[in-house]
Amino acid sequence: MVVHAIPVHRCAELVASLTGAEPSPGLVHGLIGRAATAVAKANARIRMLLTLAYVVCCDETPIRVGPAKARRYLLVAATTSLTWYMLGGRDMDTFKKFVLAEVTGVVVHDRYQNHDAAELGMREHQLCAAHLIRDL
Incomplete structure (x- = not known):
């Protein structure tokens, strides 16, 4: 579901x-x-392991949820073996709660401005190859 x-x-x-x-x-x-x-304990462990990963891919996808089908965003942080989800918005308050602020490795993302926000700390970034290919 x-x-x-x-x-x-x-x-x-x-x-x-x-x-x-x-x-x-x-x-x-x-x-x-x-x-x-x-699955709460498993999710907490996955989040912690993602913060220690060398490379973490991050994305946000629009989704309709709730009785009124409100537009929210499913934020995703993933490695080749771990995935963590969070439901929220594309605003800075949501991104501060997302795992991104705690990640110590390289963050792969689609150039959305909040991924680069100084408020979330300084880290290495890699633009998503799929987005770069689409741009070309």
Whole structure:
């Protein structure tokens, strides 16, 4: 539901078709919080390991969330073996809470101005090769 942005009611239908059980959309939606609690320690460890990585790729992607389908951003920090997500905005307050301020290695990004903000500390930067190729 979260990874593939599948609506809650479709997830309930999927569970029904695979298992014969018919969970309500409310039950399925409630599982998001329970799953988040279950993986909280693992997420904290992944975040810490990302801060120590030599290279971290960062990106932000628009996403519609919540009952009113408000536009937010899914911020992502990743290495070849670790990925950490954070839901927020593209504003500096969100970026201060994001893992970027704690990363000690090289940050690969798409040139969005907040990645280079002095408020987040000085570090080495590499522009994303996919964005550079697209520019060419």
